[in-house]
Amino acid sequence: MSTNSATPTGRRFVRTTTDYASGIWSGVTLLATALILVILVIIVGNVAINGFGNLSWRFVSTIPEKDFFDVKSAAVLPMIIGTTIRVLVMTVFVIPIGVITAVYLTEYARSGSVYSRVIRAAINNLAGVPSIVFGLFGVGFFINFFGKNIDVLSGASSPEFGKPTVLWASLTLAVMTLPVVIVATEEALKAIAPGLREASLAMGATKLQTIIKIVVPNALPGILTGAILAISRAAGEVAPILFTGAAYFMADLPTHLSDQFMDLGYHVFVLSTQSPDIEKTRPILYATVLVLLLLTFSLNAFAIIARARMRRAMRAGH
Amino acid sequence: MAAITLKTNSTSTPATAEQESAVPLIETKGLELFYGTSKALKGIDITIKEKLVTAFIGPSGCGKSTFLRCFNRMNDLIDSVRITGECRIGGEDIYAKDIDVIELRKRVGMVFQKSNPFPKSIYENIAYALRLHGTKEKAKLDEVVEKSLRGAALWDEVKDRLHSSALGLSGGQQQRLCIARTIAIRPEIILMDEPASALDPIATAKVEELILELKKDFTIVIVTHNMQQATRISDYTAFFYIGELVEYDLTTKIFTNPANKRTEDYVTGRFG
Numbered sequence: 001m002s003t004n005s006a007t008p009t010g011r012r013f014v015r016t017t018t019d020y021a022s023g024i025w026s027g028v029t030l031l032a033t034a035l036i037l038v039i040l041v042i043i044v045g046n047v048a049i050n051g052f053g054n055l056s057w058r059f060v061s062t063i064p065e066k067d068f069f070d071v072k073s074a075a076v077l078p079m080i081i082g083t084t085i086r087v088l089v090m091t092v093f094v095i096p097i098g099v100i101t102a103v104y105l106t107e108y109a110r111s112g113s114v115y116s117r118v119i120r121a122a123i124n125n126l127a128g129v130p131s132i133v134f135g136l137f138g139v140g141f142f143i144n145f146f147g148k149n150i151d152v153l154s155g156a157s158s159p160e161f162g163k164p165t166v167l168w169a170s171l172t173l174a175v176m177t178l179p180v181v182i183v184a185t186e187e188a189l190k191a192i193a194p195g196l197r198e199a200s201l202a203m204g205a206t207k208l209q210t211i212i213k214i215v216v217p218n219a220l221p222g223i224l225t226g227a228i229l230a231i232s233r234a235a236g237e238v239a240p241i242l243f244t245g246a247a248y249f250m251a252d253l254p255t256h257l258s259d260q261f262m263d264l265g266y267h268v269f270v271l272s273t274q275s276p277d278i279e280k281t282r283p284i285l286y287a288t289v290l291v292l293l294l295l296t297f298s299l300n301a302f303a304i305i306a307r308a309r310m311r312r313a314m315r316a317g318h
Numbered sequence: 319m320a321a322i323t324l325k326t327n328s329t330s331t332p333a334t335a336e337q338e339s340a341v342p343l344i345e346t347k348g349l350e351l352f353y354g355t356s357k358a359l360k361g362i363d364i365t366i367k368e369k370l371v372t373a374f375i376g377p378s379g380c381g382k383s384t385f386l387r388c389f390n391r392m393n394d395l396i397d398s399v400r401i402t403g404e405c406r407i408g409g410e411d412i413y414a415k416d417i418d419v420i421e422l423r424k425r426v427g428m429v430f431q432k433s434n435p436f437p438k439s440i441y442e443n444i445a446y447a448l449r450l451h452g453t454k455e456k457a458k459l460d461e462v463v464e465k466s467l468r469g470a471a472l473w474d475e476v477k478d479r480l481h482s483s484a485l486g487l488s489g490g491q492q493q494r495l496c497i498a499r500t501i502a503i504r505p506e507i508i509l510m511d512e513p514a515s516a517l518d519p520i521a522t523a524k525v526e527e528l529i530l531e532l533k534k535d536f537t538i539v540i541v542t543h544n545m546q547q548a549t550r551i552s553d554y555t556a557f558f559y560i561g562e563l564v565e566y567d568l569t570t571k572i573f574t575n576p577a578n579k580r581t582e583d584y585v586t587g588r589f590g
Contacts, residue, residue: 110397195434199496202390203447203503204424213446218437314437316483 051290098181169245188222490521
């Protein structure tokens with residue numbers, strides 16, 4: 001065969017064809033990746049450029065008047081506080097429940113048993129439910145069922161929990177983000193070397209001691225990843241809190257879990273749909289969206305820093 | 319590096335006085351183990367003597383590790399496992415209904431093939447089980463940690479960094495830490511599942527040296543793929559083949575004058 005025989009110079013491995021397909025394919029992958037970056041830059045850039053000029057200390061530190069469409073008096077302090085509180089309360093509920101569920105699925109349930117398959121299917125389906133449906137679920141389950149019954153039992157004269165509250169909005173968000181936390185925790189638990197569990201059990205630790213002292217602590221960074229994803233998903237969600245806790249306007253800041261609250265995401269919706277003059281409201285809208293983005297980023301950053309510290313501490317052996 | 323103490327086993331000598339006088343500690347009769355419906359151990363009768371080293375050898379998949387894990391009931395962790403027959407330690411049936419597996423595992427420690435220190439400090443690796451079993455005082459913990467590390471010939475190498483991560487140790491040091499952690503709770507028996515198979519020859523030599531030292535206080539049952547290792551450290555050797563105990567005798571006998579043809583073929587390297 002001619003290709004196998006030596007060329008006049010004695011070289012046998014000289015390239016004779018050009019691999020266009022590979023070149024094109026790597027270009028396509030690069031373009032697809034660049035597209036994501038471009039979209040992100042456009043969104044964030046647009047909001048930052050238009051919003052930054054309208055941002056002021058007064059804007060983020062004042063409780064607004066009833067007419068919050070006026071550029072001079074518009075402010076978002078109650079919304080910042082409301083959104084922060086509902087995200088924190090949600091986290092407090094979703095992390096323990098999600099982690100315990102994941103521990104059951106990975107450490108206790110026989111893999112492939114009917115029960116664990118049913119739970120897994122439920123988790124996957126829960127993740128696919130549209131967020132407005134969670135909102136309606138929150139009204140039906142938390143407000144009308146739990147809230148009204150709590151009011152009846154406590155003998156409250158006016159509805160205390162049988163109405164939209166911070167608590168119900170947070171719990172609705174917790175139900176919505178549960179799959180995220182469960183899946184992230186499960187991944188973290190599965191990634192722990194089986195040898196660690198065996199070592200602990202072989203030293204006479206009970207299964208419970210092994211889970212509490214070895215398994216869960218080693219999964220903490222993964223659990224925090226779940227928290228980060230849940231916070232990212234929940235911070236900007238409006239639909240689940242629409243009927244379960246968000247208020248159009250409140251003159252005072254929320255002080256109890258049974259209070260309603262103003263919310264940044266919902267406020268963006270209000271500003272863009274309820275304004276008497278959208279052109280005049282636009283600067284406020286931009287500034288509010290910017291605050292929402294910054295708040296989401298800072299809540300995330302908080303969790304990311306916590307995770308980084310935890311990883312460092314684990315590597316250092318504490 | 320200290321020279322490795324080799325046992326005199328070049329000639330097929332009869333049992334030494336210590337081997338002769340040793341008392342039976344672990345006994346199984348007709349022990350069978352099933353994974354689902356497949357039988358992995360086919361009726362094993364063995365008597366393992368106290369304060370000696372007993373080696374389990376045999377080709378991969380012959381059931382030696384599975385058998386070892388019967389003694390501390392680690393097989394309980396696998397849902398599909400079913401065990402029949404008798405398994406007694408110190409005369410007590412460890413598969414009886416009223417046996418507390420936790421107490422059993424305190425008496426029967428285990429060192430695994432892959433060193434598996436916790437991602438904690440060296441100190442905490444040893445203190446972990448002590449705390450679980452009720453030791454709280456700092457002074458007592460300090461004392462046992464030092465004693466265990468000395469017992470595992472690791473103290474001098476780590477005494478200045480007890481509170482740094484165990485994951486920073488070399489493979490051999492990690493394995494000796496796992497041994498230290500095991501002896502910290504003073505078991506009677508230490509099960510070792512190929513403890514040196516992932517170590518280099520120098521680290522292996524240290525672990526072997528340690529095993530010979532530990533023999534004074536503990537009964538050791540070790541699974542190994544390394545024939546030289548079995549001859550160097552064990553008093554008795556059991557040869558397993560496809561779920562059966564083919565031959566069990568003094569190590570010197572197994573390696574110089576085995577009764578069974580399959581044992582001879584295996585120890586001379588003709589198969590396996």
